[in-house]
Amino acid sequence: MTTDAGAGAVRALWIAPSADVDPRAVLGAGSTVADRAQVREFARVGPGCTVGYAAYLGPGVILGRQCTVQDFALLYEPTLLEERVHVGPGAVFTNDRFPRAVSPIGRLKTTADWDLVGVTVRTGASIGANTVCVAPLTIGRWAVVADGSVVTADVPEYALMDGTPARRVHWVGQSGARLDRVGPDLFRCPVTGALYGEHNGALRPLGIAPR
Template sequence: MIHPTAIVDAGAQVGEGTRVWHFAHICAGARIGKGCSFGQNVFVGNDVLIGDNVKVQNNVSVYDAVTLESDVFCGPSMVFTNVYNPRSAVMRKNEYRRTLVRQGATLGANCTIVCGVTIGRYAFVGAGAVVQKDVPDFALMVGVPAKQIGWMSRHGERLNLPVKPPSGADLGYAQCPATHEVYRLDSRTGRLELTDITAPAGTF
Protein backbone atom coordinates (compact mmCIF):
# COMPACT_ATOMS: atom_id res chain seq x y z
CA MET A 1 0.00 0.00 0.00
CA ILE A 2 1.51 3.31 -1.12
CA HIS A 3 -0.31 6.49 -0.16
CA PRO A 4 -1.01 8.88 -3.08
CA THR A 5 1.20 11.56 -1.51
CA ALA A 6 4.19 9.21 -1.13
CA ILE A 7 7.01 8.96 -3.70
CA VAL A 8 8.57 5.59 -4.50
CA ASP A 9 11.23 6.09 -7.16
CA ALA A 10 11.44 3.68 -10.09
CA GLY A 11 13.85 0.86 -9.26
CA ALA A 12 13.14 0.69 -5.54
CA GLN A 13 12.49 -2.86 -4.32
CA VAL A 14 9.54 -2.92 -1.92
CA GLY A 15 8.32 -6.23 -0.51
CA GLU A 16 4.77 -7.54 -0.43
CA GLY A 17 2.52 -6.07 2.25
CA THR A 18 4.76 -3.08 2.96
CA ARG A 19 2.92 0.18 3.64
CA VAL A 20 4.28 3.61 2.71
CA TRP A 21 2.32 6.43 4.29
CA HIS A 22 1.81 10.19 3.69
CA PHE A 23 4.65 12.25 2.19
CA ALA A 24 7.25 9.46 2.50
CA HIS A 25 10.03 9.16 -0.10
CA ILE A 26 11.72 5.86 -1.01
CA CYS A 27 14.76 6.30 -3.27
CA ALA A 28 15.45 4.14 -6.32
CA GLY A 29 18.24 2.03 -4.83
CA ALA A 30 16.49 1.09 -1.61
CA ARG A 31 15.84 -2.61 -0.95
CA ILE A 32 12.96 -3.21 1.45
CA GLY A 33 11.47 -6.48 2.67
CA LYS A 34 7.93 -7.69 3.32
CA GLY A 35 5.40 -6.38 5.79
CA CYS A 36 7.19 -3.13 6.66
CA SER A 37 5.59 0.18 7.60
CA PHE A 38 6.95 3.65 6.84
CA GLY A 39 5.16 6.50 8.59
CA GLN A 40 4.48 10.06 7.55
CA ASN A 41 7.45 12.07 6.26
CA VAL A 42 9.90 9.14 6.23
CA PHE A 43 12.89 9.23 3.86
CA VAL A 44 14.79 6.09 2.75
CA GLY A 45 18.04 6.61 0.81
CA ASN A 46 19.53 4.66 -2.09
CA ASP A 47 22.19 2.64 -0.26
CA VAL A 48 19.80 1.24 2.32
CA LEU A 49 18.87 -2.37 3.04
CA ILE A 50 15.80 -3.09 5.18
CA GLY A 51 14.56 -6.54 6.20
CA ASP A 52 11.04 -7.84 6.84
CA ASN A 53 8.53 -6.45 9.35
CA VAL A 54 10.48 -3.25 10.03
CA LYS A 55 8.51 -0.31 11.45
CA VAL A 56 9.82 3.20 10.79
CA GLN A 57 7.72 5.80 12.55
CA ASN A 58 7.01 9.39 11.50
CA ASN A 59 9.78 11.87 10.62
CA VAL A 60 12.68 9.40 10.36
CA SER A 61 15.34 9.59 7.63
CA VAL A 62 17.16 6.32 6.89
CA TYR A 63 20.23 7.63 5.12
CA ASP A 64 22.72 5.87 2.83
CA ALA A 65 24.97 3.25 4.48
CA VAL A 66 22.29 2.13 6.97
CA THR A 67 21.10 -1.49 7.21
CA LEU A 68 18.08 -2.49 9.27
CA GLU A 69 17.59 -6.22 9.78
CA SER A 70 14.15 -7.77 10.20
CA ASP A 71 11.81 -6.73 13.05
CA VAL A 72 13.62 -3.46 13.82
CA PHE A 73 11.54 -0.63 15.32
CA CYS A 74 12.55 3.01 14.68
CA GLY A 75 10.65 5.39 16.96
CA PRO A 76 9.28 8.79 15.93
CA SER A 77 11.88 11.39 14.94
CA MET A 78 14.90 9.22 15.79
CA VAL A 79 18.03 10.13 13.83
CA PHE A 80 20.59 8.23 11.77
CA THR A 81 23.82 9.83 10.54
CA ASN A 82 26.34 8.63 7.96
CA VAL A 83 29.21 11.16 8.18
CA TYR A 84 31.13 11.43 11.46
CA ASN A 85 32.54 14.94 10.99
CA PRO A 86 30.29 16.79 8.51
CA ARG A 87 31.12 20.21 7.04
CA SER A 88 28.91 21.93 4.52
CA ALA A 89 31.93 23.03 2.47
CA VAL A 90 33.72 19.64 2.53
CA MET A 91 32.47 16.77 0.35
CA ARG A 92 32.57 13.54 2.35
CA LYS A 93 30.28 11.17 0.45
CA ASN A 94 33.20 8.75 0.10
CA GLU A 95 33.65 8.70 3.88
CA TYR A 96 30.27 7.32 4.93
CA ARG A 97 30.49 5.03 7.97
CA ARG A 98 28.13 2.07 7.81
CA THR A 99 25.54 1.52 10.52
CA LEU A 100 24.00 -1.90 11.20
CA VAL A 101 20.90 -2.43 13.33
CA ARG A 102 20.51 -6.12 14.06
CA GLN A 103 17.30 -8.15 14.21
CA GLY A 104 14.60 -7.10 16.66
CA ALA A 105 16.31 -3.98 18.00
CA THR A 106 14.28 -0.98 19.18
CA LEU A 107 15.44 2.61 18.64
CA GLY A 108 13.35 4.88 20.85
CA ALA A 109 11.78 8.20 19.94
CA ASN A 110 14.23 11.05 19.34
CA CYS A 111 17.34 8.93 19.90
CA THR A 112 20.41 9.52 17.73
CA ILE A 113 22.63 6.81 16.26
CA VAL A 114 26.08 8.17 15.43
CA CYS A 115 27.31 6.47 12.26
CA GLY A 116 29.69 3.51 12.21
CA VAL A 117 28.13 1.47 15.02
CA THR A 118 26.33 -1.85 15.30
CA ILE A 119 23.20 -2.13 17.42
CA GLY A 120 22.91 -5.71 18.68
CA ARG A 121 20.01 -8.12 18.35
CA TYR A 122 16.96 -7.15 20.44
CA ALA A 123 18.83 -4.24 22.02
CA PHE A 124 16.67 -1.40 23.32
CA VAL A 125 17.81 2.22 22.93
CA GLY A 126 15.76 4.54 25.15
CA ALA A 127 14.07 7.74 24.01
CA GLY A 128 16.49 10.61 23.49
CA ALA A 129 19.67 8.55 23.93
CA VAL A 130 22.78 9.26 21.83
CA VAL A 131 24.59 6.07 20.78
CA GLN A 132 28.28 6.54 19.95
CA LYS A 133 29.60 2.97 20.16
CA ASP A 134 28.53 -0.61 19.48
CA VAL A 135 25.63 -1.94 21.56
CA PRO A 136 25.53 -5.58 22.75
CA ASP A 137 22.66 -7.96 22.02
CA PHE A 138 19.70 -7.42 24.43
CA ALA A 139 21.32 -4.34 26.03
CA LEU A 140 19.18 -1.53 27.48
CA MET A 141 20.81 1.82 26.65
CA VAL A 142 19.84 5.28 27.96
CA GLY A 143 21.34 8.75 28.29
CA VAL A 144 23.71 11.15 26.55
CA PRO A 145 26.06 9.59 25.73
CA ALA A 146 24.17 6.29 25.92
CA LYS A 147 25.21 3.88 28.67
CA GLN A 148 24.02 0.38 29.36
CA ILE A 149 21.82 0.14 32.47
CA GLY A 150 20.43 -3.37 32.03
CA TRP A 151 19.09 -6.04 29.71
CA MET A 152 15.86 -6.57 27.74
CA SER A 153 14.16 -9.75 26.59
CA ARG A 154 13.07 -10.43 23.02
CA HIS A 155 9.56 -9.49 24.12
CA GLY A 156 10.70 -6.04 25.31
CA GLU A 157 10.60 -6.74 29.05
CA ARG A 158 13.40 -5.68 31.39
CA LEU A 159 15.31 -8.63 32.82
CA ASN A 160 16.29 -8.89 36.48
CA LEU A 161 20.03 -9.01 35.85
CA PRO A 162 22.89 -6.60 36.55
CA VAL A 163 24.88 -5.26 33.63
CA LYS A 164 27.58 -7.69 34.80
CA PRO A 165 27.22 -10.58 37.30
CA PRO A 166 28.76 -10.07 40.76
CA SER A 167 32.45 -10.87 41.12
CA GLY A 168 33.02 -14.60 41.33
CA ALA A 169 29.72 -15.53 39.70
CA ASP A 170 30.27 -17.39 36.43
CA LEU A 171 26.72 -17.10 35.21
CA GLY A 172 23.57 -15.15 35.89
CA TYR A 173 20.08 -16.24 34.85
CA ALA A 174 16.82 -14.35 34.34
CA GLN A 175 13.37 -15.14 32.99
CA CYS A 176 11.21 -12.93 30.78
CA PRO A 177 8.03 -12.20 32.78
CA ALA A 178 5.90 -12.25 29.63
CA THR A 179 7.16 -15.30 27.72
CA HIS A 180 9.02 -17.17 30.53
CA GLU A 181 12.04 -17.56 28.25
CA VAL A 182 15.28 -17.99 30.20
CA TYR A 183 18.40 -15.90 29.52
CA ARG A 184 21.97 -16.55 30.64
CA LEU A 185 24.59 -13.84 31.28
CA ASP A 186 28.20 -15.03 31.08
CA SER A 187 30.50 -12.91 33.25
CA ARG A 188 33.56 -14.05 31.30
CA THR A 189 32.31 -12.73 27.97
CA GLY A 190 29.79 -10.14 29.19
CA ARG A 191 27.26 -11.55 26.72
CA LEU A 192 23.62 -12.31 27.30
CA GLU A 193 22.15 -15.27 25.45
CA LEU A 194 18.71 -16.83 25.14
CA THR A 195 18.86 -20.41 26.43
CA ASP A 196 16.82 -23.46 25.50
CA ILE A 197 15.92 -24.00 29.16
CA THR A 198 12.23 -24.67 29.80
CA ALA A 199 11.10 -23.59 33.26
CA PRO A 200 7.85 -22.59 34.98
CA ALA A 201 7.18 -18.90 35.51
CA GLY A 202 9.05 -17.47 38.47
CA THR A 203 11.81 -20.12 38.46
CA PHE A 204 14.52 -17.50 37.99
Protein backbone atom coordinates in the same frame (compact mmCIF):
# COMPACT_ATOMS: atom_id res chain seq x y z
CA MET B 1 9.98 0.95 -8.69
CA THR B 2 9.81 -2.83 -8.59
CA THR B 3 8.14 -5.15 -6.12
CA ASP B 4 9.45 -8.21 -4.34
CA ALA B 5 6.78 -10.64 -3.16
CA GLY B 6 9.06 -12.57 -0.79
CA ALA B 7 8.32 -15.98 0.67
CA GLY B 8 4.90 -16.27 2.25
CA ALA B 9 3.83 -12.66 1.59
CA VAL B 10 0.08 -12.32 1.11
CA ARG B 11 -0.87 -8.64 1.35
CA ALA B 12 -0.56 -6.15 -1.46
CA LEU B 13 1.94 -3.29 -1.42
CA TRP B 14 0.35 0.07 -0.55
CA ILE B 15 1.94 3.47 -1.25
CA ALA B 16 0.23 6.74 -0.26
CA PRO B 17 -0.41 9.12 -3.18
CA SER B 18 1.83 11.82 -1.67
CA ALA B 19 4.77 9.47 -0.99
CA ASP B 20 7.88 9.93 -3.13
CA VAL B 21 9.18 6.49 -4.12
CA ASP B 22 11.96 6.36 -6.67
CA PRO B 23 11.25 3.99 -9.58
CA ARG B 24 14.57 2.24 -8.92
CA ALA B 25 13.60 1.29 -5.35
CA VAL B 26 12.44 -2.26 -4.56
CA LEU B 27 9.51 -2.70 -2.18
CA GLY B 28 8.27 -5.99 -0.75
CA ALA B 29 4.70 -7.23 -0.86
CA GLY B 30 2.59 -6.30 2.15
CA SER B 31 4.61 -3.18 2.87
CA THR B 32 3.05 0.26 3.36
CA VAL B 33 4.57 3.69 2.66
CA ALA B 34 2.73 6.57 4.33
CA ASP B 35 2.07 10.11 3.16
CA ARG B 36 5.09 12.30 2.38
CA ALA B 37 7.57 9.50 3.01
CA GLN B 38 10.55 9.44 0.66
CA VAL B 39 12.20 6.22 -0.53
CA ARG B 40 15.27 7.00 -2.59
CA GLU B 41 16.91 5.20 -5.51
CA PHE B 42 18.05 1.60 -5.00
CA ALA B 43 16.57 1.39 -1.50
CA ARG B 44 15.21 -2.08 -0.68
CA VAL B 45 12.21 -2.51 1.61
CA GLY B 46 11.45 -6.09 2.57
CA PRO B 47 8.01 -7.72 2.73
CA GLY B 48 5.62 -6.59 5.45
CA CYS B 49 7.41 -3.35 6.36
CA THR B 50 5.87 -0.03 7.42
CA VAL B 51 7.42 3.31 6.44
CA GLY B 52 5.74 6.13 8.37
CA TYR B 53 4.63 9.66 7.58
CA ALA B 54 7.47 11.84 6.24
CA ALA B 55 10.08 9.17 6.95
CA TYR B 56 13.19 9.17 4.78
CA LEU B 57 15.12 6.19 3.39
CA GLY B 58 18.31 7.25 1.64
CA PRO B 59 19.79 5.76 -1.55
CA GLY B 60 20.57 2.07 -1.11
CA VAL B 61 19.15 1.81 2.42
CA ILE B 62 18.03 -1.77 3.16
CA LEU B 63 15.13 -2.88 5.35
CA GLY B 64 14.62 -6.58 5.98
CA ARG B 65 11.32 -8.35 6.51
CA GLN B 66 8.71 -6.85 8.89
CA CYS B 67 10.57 -3.68 9.87
CA THR B 68 8.82 -0.55 11.14
CA VAL B 69 10.19 2.93 10.47
CA GLN B 70 7.89 5.43 12.16
CA ASP B 71 7.00 9.04 11.33
CA PHE B 72 9.79 11.53 10.56
CA ALA B 73 12.60 9.00 11.05
CA LEU B 74 15.65 9.73 8.87
CA LEU B 75 17.73 6.76 7.71
CA TYR B 76 20.71 7.91 5.68
CA GLU B 77 22.69 5.59 3.46
CA PRO B 78 24.16 3.03 3.96
CA THR B 79 21.80 2.05 6.81
CA LEU B 80 20.96 -1.66 7.07
CA LEU B 81 18.07 -3.00 9.15
CA GLU B 82 17.80 -6.76 9.46
CA GLU B 83 14.43 -8.42 10.15
CA ARG B 84 11.78 -7.16 12.60
CA VAL B 85 13.58 -3.96 13.54
CA HIS B 86 11.57 -1.09 15.06
CA VAL B 87 12.68 2.53 14.53
CA GLY B 88 10.71 5.10 16.53
CA PRO B 89 9.47 8.49 15.32
CA GLY B 90 12.08 11.16 14.75
CA ALA B 91 15.08 8.82 15.01
CA VAL B 92 18.13 9.82 12.97
CA PHE B 93 20.81 7.52 11.56
CA THR B 94 23.87 9.52 10.49
CA ASN B 95 26.43 8.63 7.82
CA ASP B 96 29.28 11.17 7.96
CA ARG B 97 32.19 11.11 10.44
CA PHE B 98 33.33 14.66 9.65
CA PRO B 99 30.32 16.74 8.56
CA ARG B 100 31.20 20.02 6.90
CA ALA B 101 29.36 22.19 4.39
CA VAL B 102 32.57 22.97 2.52
CA SER B 103 35.93 21.34 1.80
CA PRO B 104 39.20 22.65 3.35
CA ILE B 105 39.64 24.89 0.29
CA GLY B 106 36.15 26.38 0.65
CA ARG B 107 34.37 24.43 -2.11
CA LEU B 108 30.81 23.34 -1.36
CA LYS B 109 30.86 19.64 -0.58
CA THR B 110 28.89 17.10 -2.65
CA THR B 111 28.14 13.43 -2.03
CA ALA B 112 31.33 12.59 -3.92
CA ASP B 113 33.32 14.17 -1.05
CA TRP B 114 31.75 12.00 1.65
CA ASP B 115 33.32 8.89 3.12
CA LEU B 116 29.99 7.29 3.93
CA VAL B 117 29.69 5.14 7.04
CA GLY B 118 26.56 3.35 8.15
CA VAL B 119 24.42 2.07 10.99
CA THR B 120 23.57 -1.64 11.07
CA VAL B 121 20.67 -2.79 13.26
CA ARG B 122 20.44 -6.53 13.85
CA THR B 123 17.28 -8.63 13.99
CA GLY B 124 14.59 -7.66 16.48
CA ALA B 125 16.25 -4.54 17.92
CA SER B 126 14.19 -1.45 18.81
CA ILE B 127 15.34 2.15 18.46
CA GLY B 128 13.38 4.69 20.53
CA ALA B 129 11.81 7.97 19.45
CA ASN B 130 14.20 10.85 18.76
CA THR B 131 17.24 8.63 19.16
CA VAL B 132 20.39 9.62 17.26
CA CYS B 133 22.61 6.78 16.04
CA VAL B 134 26.04 8.15 15.15
CA ALA B 135 27.66 5.99 12.46
CA PRO B 136 29.61 3.83 12.16
CA LEU B 137 28.07 1.39 14.64
CA THR B 138 26.16 -1.87 14.99
CA ILE B 139 23.19 -2.43 17.30
CA GLY B 140 22.91 -6.05 18.39
CA ARG B 141 19.96 -8.42 18.12
CA TRP B 142 16.93 -7.69 20.32
CA ALA B 143 18.58 -4.68 21.96
CA VAL B 144 16.44 -1.71 23.05
CA VAL B 145 17.60 1.91 22.84
CA ALA B 146 15.56 4.25 25.05
CA ASP B 147 13.86 7.35 23.65
CA GLY B 148 16.10 10.37 23.18
CA SER B 149 19.39 8.50 23.52
CA VAL B 150 22.53 9.25 21.52
CA VAL B 151 24.28 6.04 20.47
CA THR B 152 27.98 6.47 19.68
CA ALA B 153 29.34 2.91 20.00
CA ASP B 154 28.33 -0.66 19.21
CA VAL B 155 25.46 -2.06 21.30
CA PRO B 156 25.48 -5.65 22.67
CA GLU B 157 22.67 -8.09 21.99
CA TYR B 158 19.76 -7.84 24.47
CA ALA B 159 21.13 -4.60 25.97
CA LEU B 160 18.87 -1.83 27.26
CA MET B 161 20.63 1.42 26.40
CA ASP B 162 19.87 4.89 27.74
CA GLY B 163 21.48 8.30 27.94
CA THR B 164 23.80 10.66 26.10
CA PRO B 165 26.02 8.97 25.20
CA ALA B 166 23.99 5.79 25.61
CA ARG B 167 25.17 3.24 28.18
CA ARG B 168 23.84 -0.19 29.03
CA VAL B 169 21.55 0.13 32.06
CA HIS B 170 19.97 -3.34 32.05
CA TRP B 171 19.26 -6.42 29.96
CA VAL B 172 16.04 -7.10 28.06
CA GLY B 173 14.55 -10.28 26.64
CA GLN B 174 13.12 -10.96 23.24
CA SER B 175 9.79 -9.62 24.52
CA GLY B 176 11.40 -6.23 25.16
CA ALA B 177 10.78 -6.41 28.92
CA ARG B 178 13.56 -5.83 31.45
CA LEU B 179 14.89 -9.12 32.76
CA ASP B 180 14.70 -10.15 36.42
CA ARG B 181 17.89 -11.38 38.04
CA VAL B 182 17.22 -14.85 39.48
CA GLY B 183 20.75 -15.98 40.27
CA PRO B 184 24.43 -15.21 39.68
CA ASP B 185 24.65 -14.26 35.99
CA LEU B 186 21.15 -15.69 35.47
CA PHE B 187 18.10 -13.71 34.33
CA ARG B 188 14.46 -14.50 33.56
CA CYS B 189 12.01 -12.69 31.30
CA PRO B 190 8.88 -11.73 33.31
CA VAL B 191 6.73 -12.04 30.18
CA THR B 192 7.82 -15.35 28.62
CA GLY B 193 9.74 -17.05 31.43
CA ALA B 194 12.75 -17.49 29.16
CA LEU B 195 16.12 -17.78 30.89
CA TYR B 196 19.22 -15.86 29.87
CA GLY B 197 22.83 -16.20 31.02
CA GLU B 198 25.44 -13.46 31.24
CA HIS B 199 29.09 -14.20 30.54
CA ASN B 200 31.92 -11.74 29.97
CA GLY B 201 29.54 -8.85 29.42
CA ALA B 202 27.33 -10.67 26.91
CA LEU B 203 23.88 -12.19 27.29
CA ARG B 204 22.65 -15.40 25.68
CA PRO B 205 19.27 -17.16 25.79
CA LEU B 206 19.23 -20.46 27.70
CA GLY B 207 15.65 -21.58 27.02
CA ILE B 208 12.27 -21.47 28.73
CA ALA B 209 12.14 -21.82 32.51
CA PRO B 210 9.72 -24.39 33.96
CA ARG B 211 6.60 -22.92 35.57
